[in-house]
Amino acid sequence: MARDPVCGMEVDPAKTPYKFVYRGVIYYFCSRHCKKEFEKNPEHYLKHGPTGMPH
Amino acid sequence: MSRNRTEKLKIVGMHCASCAITIEKKLRTLRGVSYATVNFATEEAEVKYDPSKITLKDIVNTIRAVGYDVYKEEAYITIQNISSVDDEVIIEGKVTGLPGVVDVKASHVAKGVSVTFNPLQISADRIKEFIESLGYRVISVKGEIEVEDIESKVLKKEIAKLRKVVALSLTLSLPLVTYMMLGSFGIRVPFWGYRDVIGLALSTPVIFVGGHRFFVGAYKALRNRSAGMDTLVSLGTGTSYVFSLAVMAGIIKSAETYFEAGAVVVALVLLGKYLELRMKVHTGEAVRKLMELQAKAARVVRDGKEIEVPVDKVRVRDVVIIRSGERVPVDGIVIDGQGYVNESMLTGEPMPVLKRKGDPVIAGTILRSGFLKVVATRVGRETVLSQIIKLVRQAQMGKPPIQRLVDRVAGYFTWIVIAVAVLTFTYWYFVGGVSLNLAVLFTASVLLVACPCALGLATPTAIVVGVGKAAELGIIVKNVDVLEKIPRLTSVVFDKTGTLTKGEPKVTDVYAVNNYSEDYLLRLAYIAEKRSEHPIAQAIVREANELIDDYEAEPESFDSVPGQGVVASVNGESVIVGNEKLMKAYGVELSPVTKVVNELRDEGKTVVYVAVNGVLAGVIAVADTLREHSTDVVSYLKRKGLKIIMLTGDDNVTAKAIARKLGIDEVIAEVLPEDKVDVIKDLQRRGESVLMVGDGINDAPSLTQADVGIAMGGGSDIAKEAGDILLIRDDLRGVITALGISEAIRRKIKFNLFWAFLYNVVLIPLAAGALYPLTGLVLRPEFAGVAMALSSITVTGNALTLKRWRPPQKP
Numbered sequence: 134m135a136r137d138p139v140c141g142m143e144v145d146p147a148k149t150p151y152k153f154v155y156r157g158v159i160y161y162f163c164s165r166h167c168k169k170e171f172e173k174n175p176e177h178y179l180k181h182g183p184t185g186m187p188h
Numbered sequence: 189m190s191r192n193r194t195e196k197l198k199i200v201g202m203h204c205a206s207c208a209i210t211i212e213k214k215l216r217t218l219r220g221v222s223y224a225t226v227n228f229a230t231e232e233a234e235v236k237y238d239p240s241k242i243t244l245k246d247i248v249n250t251i252r253a254v255g256y257d258v259y260k261e262e263a264y265i266t267i268q269n270i271s272s273v274d275d276e277v278i279i280e281g282k283v284t285g286l287p288g289v290v291d292v293k294a295s296h297v298a299k300g301v302s303v304t305f306n307p308l309q310i311s312a313d314r315i316k317e318f319i320e321s322l323g324y325r326v327i328s329v330k331g332e333i334e335v336e337d338i339e340s341k342v343l344k345k346e347i348a349k350l351r352k353v354v355a356l357s358l359t360l361s362l363p364l365v366t367y368m369m370l371g372s373f374g375i376r377v378p379f380w381g382y383r384d385v386i387g388l389a390l391s392t393p394v395i396f397v398g399g400h401r402f403f404v405g406a407y408k409a410l411r412n413r414s415a416g417m418d419t420l421v422s423l424g425t426g427t428s429y430v431f432s433l434a435v436m437a438g439i440i441k442s443a444e445t446y447f448e449a450g451a452v453v454v455a456l457v458l459l460g461k462y463l464e465l466r467m468k469v470h471t472g473e474a475v476r477k478l479m480e481l482q483a484k485a486a487r488v489v490r491d492g493k494e495i496e497v498p499v500d501k502v503r504v505r506d507v508v509i510i511r512s513g514e515r516v517p518v519d520g521i522v523i524d525g526q527g528y529v530n531e532s533m534l535t536g537e538p539m540p541v542l543k544r545k546g547d548p549v550i551a552g553t554i555l556r557s558g559f560l561k562v563v564a565t566r567v568g569r570e571t572v573l574s575q576i577i578k579l580v581r582q583a584q585m586g587k588p589p590i591q592r593l594v595d596r597v598a599g600y601f602t603w604i605v606i607a608v609a610v611l612t613f614t615y616w617y618f619v620g621g622v623s624l625n626l627a628v629l630f631t632a633s634v635l636l637v638a639c640p641c642a643l644g645l646a647t648p649t650a651i652v653v654g655v656g657k658a659a660e661l662g663i664i665v666k667n668v669d670v671l672e673k674i675p676r677l678t679s680v681v682f683d684k685t686g687t688l689t690k691g692e693p694k695v696t697d698v699y700a701v702n703n704y705s706e707d708y709l710l711r712l713a714y715i716a717e718k719r720s721e722h723p724i725a726q727a728i729v730r731e732a733n734e735l736i737d738d739y740e741a742e743p744e745s746f747d748s749v750p751g752q753g754v755v756a757s758v759n760g761e762s763v764i765v766g767n768e769k770l771m772k773a774y775g776v777e778l779s780p781v782t783k784v785v786n787e788l789r790d791e792g793k794t795v796v797y798v799a800v801n802g803v804l805a806g807v808i809a810v811a812d813t814l815r816e817h818s819t820d821v822v823s824y825l826k827r828k829g830l831k832i833i834m835l836t837g838d839d840n841v842t843a844k845a846i847a848r849k850l851g852i853d854e855v856i857a858e859v860l861p862e863d864k865v866d867v868i869k870d871l872q873r874r875g876e877s878v879l880m881v882g883d884g885i886n887d888a889p890s891l892t893q894a895d896v897g898i899a900m901g902g903g904s905d906i907a908k909e910a911g912d913i914l915l916i917r918d919d920l921r922g923v924i925t926a927l928g929i930s931e932a933i934r935r936k937i938k939f940n941l942f943w944a945f946l947y948n949v950v951l952i953p954l955a956a957g958a959l960y961p962l963t964g965l966v967l968r969p970e971f972a973g974v975a976m977a978l979s980s981i982t983v984t985g986n987a988l989t990l991k992r993w994r995p996p997q998k999p
Contacts, residue, residue, distance in 0.1 A: 150862065152749045154773035157802075159747055159755060165862055166210075 139167040141183030192222060193287055195244060196308045197233045198259035199226060199251065214254050218242055244306070245290050260290055263312035266300045268325040268342060273644025274409055274416030275324070277595055282322055286310060295585045297468060297648040299342050302585055323408045343469055350462045357398035357455035361448065364390040365970070368448045384436050387447030394451040395429050398458055415602040417640045421457055423606065424635030425450040428969060431628050443625050453636055453973035460977020467984045471649055474656025475584070478577050481533055481552035486517035502567050510560045516549045519566035527558020534572070536662050536917045575906050576916065579666055580659045584652045586668035591647035594941060598643045605638040605952065612956040629969065633955035637972035638948060642979045646940035649987035654933030657990055662917035663926045670896045670912040671934045674927060676877045677896060680825050681868065683882035684836035684843070685723060687900050687920070688850060689812035693723055695731035696793055700806035701780045707735055709806045713798050715741050716756035716763045720748050724796060727810050751837050751860035753796070764799045768839065771797045781807050792845035794838050814849065821920050822850050831876070835859060835867060865889040881923055884909025898923055925995040932993050940983050947979045
C-alpha cells in the first residue's frame with residue numbers, strides 16, 4: 134500500500150490509474166482531484182505532508 | 189406537511205472515502221434534496237428528497253455526472269392491452285411516480301414497458317402489480333428484454349382476433365348502408381317503412397360487439413382521467429346511435445334515424461386498425477431477422493457422448509460440435525477441427541473466414557465448410573448476438589424529446605376535439621339554423637375525423653423501422669435522443685489509436701546509444717513491457733519475440749504510469765521505457781538522440797525511450813497503419829462542413845505528421861487518457877457541438893461527455909460499451925452510415941409529424957362544416973372514419989419506406 138501524498142489515504146498502487154512521476158519517484162493517488170492538486174505544486178505536499186481532501 | 193421521500197441507493201465505482209464526500213457534496217447542492225449521506229464502507233447512499241421538485245432520475249444522473257454510477261435493475265413487462273399513446277402516457281406517468289423507479293419507457297408498438305428501478309426500494313413484481321391495478325393485462329415480466337419474440341406473437345393474436353370482429357362488422361354494416369342509400373335516393377326497396385327497425389337490428393351488434401374495444405378503451409382512459417382516440421370514436425358513434433334511438437322512441441321529433449353511420453364507422457375504423465396492425469408486424473422485422481440467426485439446438489459432448497440439447501441448456505465450458513452448413517449456437521473458442529465461417533452478420537464481410545484452433549467464433553455465424561469443436565465461452569443472454577438484439581430492442585422503445593412534446597400535445601388534443609365538437613353542435617343548432625339532423629351529423633364527423641393516433645404513431649413507427657434498418661447495416665443506435673443532436677453537430681473528434689489507425693502498431697526502428705547494443709535494448713524493453721497491455725508495449729513484445737531466447741524472464745518489479753510508460757527492475761537494473769515526460773521526471777539526459785527523434789517523428793512514428801539506471805540506452809520507434817477508408821471518411825465529413833479534430837496521447841510532431849496524411853488540420857496531442865474528457869468539455873465550452881468517435885471501453889468518459897458518441901466496434905462485450913451509437917462492424921465508414929441513417933430517421937419523423945398535424949388542422953374544420961355555408965359540403969361520418977383510418981395507415985406505411993434506405997455510395 135502507498136499513501137496518497139495529498140489526502141493521506143492508503144492507495145493500492147496495483148489498482149489506481151492515478152499516478153504521477155516526480156523527480157524519479159512514482160506517487161499514487163486516490164482520485165484525479167488529488168493528482169491534479171499534486172501536479173500544481175508537488176513541493177508543497179512533499180514538504181508539508183498530506184493536507185486532507187482537496188475538494 | 190412534508191412530502192419527502194427517502195431513497196437508499198447502491199453506489200458503484202467508489203474507490204476511496206473522498207469519492208463518498210464528492211458525491212455527498214454534489215447531492216446536497218441539488219434543489220429538492222434535503223439530506224444526503226454516502227457511506228464508503230457499505231457503498232450506500234441515503235437521499236431524502238421532495239419528489240415534486242426533483243426526480244430520482246435526476247439524482248441518479250447527478251451521481252453519474254460526477255463519475256460514479258448507481259446500481260439499478262431493469263424489468264421488461266409485456267402488456268397485452270397497451271394499444272395507443274394514451275396508454276403509454278398513463279403508464280409512464282403513473283409508474284414514474286412510484287418510489288424507486290428511475291426510468292420508464294412504454295411503447296404500444298413494442299407492446300411493453302421497460303422499467304429501470306432501484307432494487308433496494310422496489311421489486312419488479314411490485315411494479316407489475318401496480319400496472320395491473322391501472323387496468324392493464326400483464327403477460328410477462330422479464331429481468332431483461334427476452335431474446336424470444338413475444339411481441340410479434342401478441343400482435344399476431346390480436347390481428348387474428350381483430351379479423352373476426354372486422355368481418356362481422358363489415359357483413360352487417362355494408363348491406364345496411366347500401367340499403368339506406370338506395371332507399372333515400374328514392375329507389376323502391378322492400379320493407380322501407382320498417383327501415384328504423386332494420387337499422388337498429390343490424391347496427392346494434394356492430395356498435396356493441398365490434399365497438400366493444402373502443403368503449404372499454406374510453407372507460408379505461410376516463411378512469412385514469414385521460415381521453416384518447418377510443419374516447420373520440422366512442423363519443424362519435426355513441427352520439428349517432430343514441431340520437432337515432434331517441435328519434436325512434438319519439439323523444440326527438442321530425443328527424444331521421446341514422447343507425448348506419450355509427451355502424452359503418454365502427455366497421456371502417458376497425459378495418460383501418462386491422463391494416464395498421466398488419467403493417468406493424470413488418471416494422472419489427474429487423475429484430476426478428478436477428479433472432480432467426482440464433483440456432484435453436486446445439487450438439488454438445490457430455491460424458492464422452494455427443495447429444496443434442498436446446499441451445500439454452502448449453503453451459504459455459506461445454507464442448508460444442510458444429511458441422512458444415514450449421515449455425516454456430518454459442519460464442520466460443522475453437523479447440524479442434526477447422527472450417528470456413530461466414531461472419532457477414534457481424535462484419536458485413538461476405539467472404540467466409542478460416543477458423544482454426546484458438547480462434548474465436550460467434551453465435552449466429554454459419555460454418556460454410558469444415559468441422560469445428562468449440563468450447564463455449566458465452567451462452568444465452570451473454571452472446572454477442574443476444575446483446576445486439578437486446579440493445580436494438582431497447583433502442584426501439586426509445587423516444588426522442590420531440591415525441592415527448594407531441595405526447596403532451598396529444599394529451600390535450602382529445603379534449604380540444606371534444607370542445608370543438610360541442611361548439612360545432614351549439615353553433616349549427618342555435619346560430620347556424622340548420623336541422624337538428626345536420627347539426628348532429630357535423631358533430632359526429634368532428635369526433636370521428638380527429639386522429640390523435642397518427643400523432644402517436646409518427647415517431648415510434650419511424651424509430652422501430654429506422655433503428656432496425658440501422659442494425660441490419662451493423663449500426664446500433666443505442667440512444668435515440670441523439671437523432672435531434674446530429675444535425676447540430678459542428679465538430680468531430682477522432683481518437684487516433686484504434687479509430688483512425690488500426691491500433692496494431694509495429695516496431696520500425698531501434699536506435700541504441702551510450703554503448704548499448706540494439707538487441708540488448710530490445711530485450712530489456714521486452715522484459716519491462718511484457719506485463720503491460722498498452723498497444724505500444726505489445727508491439728515491442730511482438731518484435732522482440734523473435735530474438736529472445738528466455739521467454740520466462742520476468743521483471744522483479746513493474747509499474748505502469750498511464751499515458752507515459754513503464755518503470756521496471758530487470759536483473760537488478762532499473763529500466764524505464766516511456767515517453768519524454770517520463771524520462772524528464774527521472775532526469776534522464778535525452779540530448780544524444782534529439783536529431784534522430786525529430787526525424788522519426790516527422791515520419792509519423794511514435795518514439796519510446798529506454799533508460800537503464802537513469803542513463804539513456806536508446807529509442808524504439810513504433811508506427812501504426814492507417815485504417816482503410818480513413819482518409820475518405822475524414823474528407824467526407826469535412827465536405828459536410830464539420831471541423832475534424834484528432835485526439836491522441838502521441839507527441840505533437842508525430843501526431844501532426846499522421847494528421848497531415850489524413851487531411852486533418854487540427855490536432856490535440858499529448859493528452860493523458862484521463863484528460864480526454866476535459867478536451868471535449870473545453871470544446872463544448874467554446875460552443876462546439878461535438879461528435880466523438882472512439883473506443884467504447886477506453887474512451888467511455890469522453891464518448892459520454894460528447895454531444896454524440898460513436899463507439900467503434902469489434903468488442904465482444906458490446907453491452908458494456910459506452911456511446912450513443914455503436915458500430916458493430918470494424919469499418920470506419922460506419923460513421924458515415926450512422927450519421928446518414930440517423931438523419932433519415934429524423935426526417936421521417938418530422939415528415940410524419942407534419943403530415944399528422946396537417947391532416948387534423950385541415951380536416952377538423954372541414955368536418956365541422958366550415959365550407960358548408962359556401963359550398964354545401966358535408967363530410968359524412970362514414971367518410972370521416974375512413975379519413976381517420978387512412979391517416980394512421982399513411983403514417984405507418986411512410987415509416988416502412990425507411991427499410992429501403994441505402995448508405996451513401998461513395999464516401
